Amino acid sequence: MIDALRALALGGLLAMAGAAGAGEPEISVLRFDQLNGWDEDDHEAALKVFQNTCADFDDPEWASLCALSQNQTNARTFFELFFRPVIISPRETALFTGYFEPELRGAKHRGGKYQFPLYRLPPEVKPGVQFASRAEIEDQALLAGRGLEIAWIDDAVDVFFLQVQGSGRVRLEDGSYIRVGYGGKNGHEYRSVGKEMIRRGILGEHKVSAGNIQKWVRNNPVDGKDLLQHNPSYVFFREVNQVPAHLGPLGAMNRSITAMRSIAVDPAFTPLGAPVWIEKAGRNPLRRLMIAQDTGSAIKGPQRADIFFGTGDDAGLEAGRIKDPGRMVVLLPIQRAYALAPEG
Structure with missing residues (x-):
């Protein structure tokens, strides 16, 4: 019965993680005064982002909290009154990275x-079924002439990194935009070109970053193409022009995400739409209430999050610098939190 309650408390997500062989993680319930920097955050900003996706909750408990959030005059009081901080795998150091549009x-x-x-x-590309690899698609022009092109880009490296990010905007010469989102993939597993550069002796481990990869590939077009094709995964896109240019791209909940308030998480441990308190260390420490509104193929585990930095080159530079430790704490409805573990 206890195990059933624990699985229910995370909406069955822990059960999914266990079925995948991950095992049941250690869980602790904290107090809000144990969250470093909680008092100084802008809780109103976090509440607005929470409200952007909470209406999509099917679960009655979360839906009730969403309804209650609409009439709150004090965001901090709302979070402290109806949620409890829950840390999953507290002995594990979190890893924070950044992404952008x-x-x-x-x-x-x-x-x-x-x-x-x-x-x-x-x-003809079906989920879970392998299609042609990146090299085959690019070198054999398998898709050419079929009217599948959404747009034509001026840089092959930009196309590759757009596929890594999963969504982006294309600026046309007349100043208008085409916004694209993830539309599917070819069924091949992602391989890290950064790790491959280390293996080939091109860059040292501490020199690998998105910017350095892009620079090297552009300076070495032949070997660079071969390096990018080390990753056989190939992403296809769809147009999402119903999203205004001033809003963020669509996340996994099919709603616009918000710079520095939205994160990508592993939904096997963190419910999509849930508030998440992050304490990121590193050169630019960050203590902030985020909302879990996205996912990513490389975002795996209970202490893993990707911070959305926004749109464009400046956001990309900032996101590319982030690879920092810390901890992340999920805010869960009170009854669910206490079904998982006693208060710490």
């Missing part, structure tokens, strides 16, 4: 410097 230069038709396509998902 790239902005690429492109055109609707091929020509001049615009030679690298963003493809829609081909109808």
Whole structure:
């Protein structure tokens, strides 16, 4: 019965993690005065982001909290009154990284410097079934001439990193935008080109970053292409132009995410839509209430989060610098929290 309550308290997510062989993690319930920096945060900003996706909760308990949030005059009181901080795997050091929405230069038709396509998902590509690899798609022009192109981009490296990020904006020469989101993939597992650069002796471990990878590939076009094709995974896109340009891209909950308030998490441990308190160490420490509104193929584990930094090159530079330790604490409805563990 206890195990059933614990699984229920995370909406069955812990059961999913156990089924995958991860085992049941250690769990502790904290007090709000144990969250470093809690008093200084902008709780109103966090509440607005929470409200952006909480209406999508199917669970009655979460839905009730969402309804209550609409009439709150004090955001901090709302979180402290209806939630409790829960830390999963407290002995594990968290890993925080950053991501962003790239902005690429492109055109609707091929020509001049615009030679690298963003493809829609081909109808024959099915979930869980391997299609052609990145090298086969690029070298054999398997998709050319089928009308699958959403846009043509001026830089093959930008296309690769857009596929890593999963969404972005294409700025056309007339100043308008095409926004694209994840549309599917070719069924091959992602391989890290950063790790491959270390293995080949191109860069040392502490020199690997998105910026350094991009710079090296552009300076070494032949070997650079071979390096990028080490990753056989290939991502297809879909147009999401219903999202206004001033809002963030769509996250895993199909709602716009917010710079420095939205994070990508592992939904096997952190419910999508839940508030998450992060304490990031490193060169620029960050203590802030975020909302779990996205996922990522590399975001695995209870102490793992990817912080959304925004759109464009500046956001990309900031996001690329982040690889920091710390801890993350999920805010769960009170009854669910206490079903998991006694208060610490």
